Amino acid sequence: MSPLLEIENLRVELTTRDGSAPVIDDLSFSLNAGETVSFVGESGCGKSMTALAILGLLPAGIGRVTRGSIKFNGEDLTKASDARMREIRGNEISMIFQEPMTSLNPVFTIGEQIAEVLREHRDMNAAQARSRAIELLDAVRIPNAKGRVDDYPHQMSGGQRQRVMIAIALACEPKILIADEPTTALDVTVQAQIFELMRDLGREFETSIILITHDMGAVAEMAERMLVMYAGRKVEAGPVDQVIDHPKHPYTKGLISCVPHLLAELTDERPPLAEIGGIVPGLAEFGRNQCLYAARCPLADDKCLQERPLPLAGKNGHEAACWHVEKVS
């Protein structure tokens, strides 16, 4: 069976003041039906750009796909017309955003906003859309859905708004749900609920999920496969348990060691909290033919600065782009 979504050698360039720079550089990955894949990496690594590229929503006039393809059910989305992309967005591929507080239109009720998507893609009349909106609010576990369907966004809490966003995203039972850091702005307790909701609904609607996050705990809990991005490049990919237990790339290893551990006893000796020194390089350096992580890498040598490492396939599709894979583990 061919994958639901297949991205091959994707390169996205952003026009900056000093010319154009590849914010996504030679990215390939595939997503199967019903599967959850997680994108991990620091801010500015191109995770969100990948999501926007899939939906054809790269910032107009600034970002564009210069190479590669994004095949959805065999159809290349990079070549699809605007009208076709509008049909796909919200209908077959939908997205939820990081900031539930600002992702809903403040002048319409939540019911109207859910109904809007249904009327756009499903040709429902107002009454049908409204009763479906109530069902969806119920499905995302908002208590008293019937009474709250006429609420305005400002009358809801952040967690509830994110549930509404999920209801809007899943209204048309899309094939793919892209969640761009869906819980970053929420309380820890609410985060767990949202993840559980997404997992359950993903199963119920048979929706594949692309989860963009930097929360390793969420990755371990939600995803089957993960993909680590650094400076616009895929540095490691593979099954989640394998990557977390035996990271092959020093960056992945660093990210995992940065997760703080809760202690069983407060009197236990606390291990020092790890960090990865330095920062993600600026956009201008993204295209260079070298390992972009070299400046922060403890294993870096001359080779890393002279040639870009390409992803090396291992068993179970566990691949890493590093010259020193054997030294990492």
Next chain:
Amino acid sequence: MSVTRINLQEELQKPSHPFKEAWVMFRSNHSAMFGLIVLLIVIFAGVFGPVLYQGDPFDMVWAPFSPPGEEGYLLGTDYLGRDLLLMILHGARVSIAIGLAAAFLTVVIGITIGALAGFYRGWVEEVLMRITEFFQVLPTLLFSMVIVALFGASLPIVTFAIGVVSWPPVARITRTEFLRIRELEYVTAARASGVSNWKLIGRVILPNALPPIIVQAALMVGSAILFEAGLSFLGLTDPNIVSWGQIIGSNRQYILDSSYIVTIPGLAIFITVLAISLVGDGLNDALNPKLRKR
């Protein structure tokens, strides 16, 4: 204690549109409510006055220059012996009609230009904003006089002339709001759910951009009335229709002998425009989220 809690609960559960909240704010603003009441009286006078107090405002009814109150003519007569009260009532009709129509035209042109410029940016914005600036630097009174002189002095042309010279501020406000709102996350979210550009402009961005535009539109009604008075004072108005500015214009030679003839329509203009300004200020306060008490 328990009573308070129940009320609070009801307050929390009652869904309220942001504009409904604005109305609550507006209602508690005394000067704005005063303005609104005065404005309603003026509108009532314009709509029903000529029906209740019938007569042709151009008819000579009594000796010229009769001061107010004489022979049952409440506001007296003008230099041709016409009933001033009747003329004021008919003039109210014209002023309100032109004020609303010109403000409407202003808002339609302004929103269209501003929305397209703010949404599409790039060369569309460049072209539309240069056009806006071109209209902004023209001397407005002179330009509208040229239009009226060219196309003839009739009500539609006067309305058109006023609308055409006063839209640039609305266009600039609309564009600014669009530039701000188009970058907000709910617009991206709407885009990601497959909403077309036209719907983004009309259904997503515009409703959120409306508050400052509404305030500007309310103030536009006042300035359009002033503008019309100015034009008709200069004689650039339909000679078959009475308007306040025209009464002042045609009686201006007698300002020293019979000052009431120009004072009364002058007061009518002043009170109407003041009322509109108060309403506009009230709207501004009510629609400004920073001043809203939560």
